[in-house]
Amino acid sequence: MKRMSLRKFGQIVARVMRTLPPEFETHLANLVVDVEDEADETTLRKAGFSDEEIADGETLYGLFEPMEPFDCEALDLADRPHRLRIFKNPLEDDFPERRELLLEIRKTVIHELAHHFGYSERDLDYFESQEDPFRDGLTEQLDEEQ
Numbered sequence: 001m002k003r004m005s006l007r008k009f010g011q012i013v014a015r016v017m018r019t020l021p022p023e024f025e026t027h028l029a030n031l032v033v034d035v036e037d038e039a040d041e042t043t044l045r046k047a048g049f050s051d052e053e054i055a056d057g058e059t060l061y062g063l064f065e066p067m068e069p070f071d072c073e074a075l076d077l078a079d080r081p082h083r084l085r086i087f088k089n090p091l092e093d094d095f096p097e098r099r100e101l102l103l104e105i106r107k108t109v110i111h112e113l114a115h116h117f118g119y120s121e122r123d124l125d126y127f128e129s130q131e132d133p134f135r136d137g138l139t140e141q142l143d144e145e146q
Helices: 006-018 022-027 041-046 051-055 088-094 098-116 125-129 138-145
Strands: 031-036 062-065 082-087
Touching: 006 031, 006 098, 006 138, 031 098, 041 051, 062 098, 082 088, 082 098, 088 098, 098 125, 098 138
Parallel strands: 031 082
Antiparallel strands: 062 082
């Protein structure tokens, strides 16, 4: 499959965000969602990757970054933004077929959002083990829209 532009990839991520249940909206007001080509070495180190893993090409599909605490009494912690980053190139590299890529973008966004809601990697093991945890037809709709 031909690589898509970062803009097109971002549109898919934005579409996934718009399809979340309305009940989520109030909990996402302090979340910034960014798309990037790939995680840089600093990001990988911060995420706990070793020198060997980085040298072997290990990378991330996405990353939830809670806002770093800082000394400011005027700002309510609940209002402070958190950041969700989705990385285009690793997803495209590992999922070259379009439908599979769209499904994995959805899984990555939901996985990282789950961290925003306090779920751990272990909590997400069952979700990650499912080929298509959604089974709702939205992945096909995303494919038709593109």
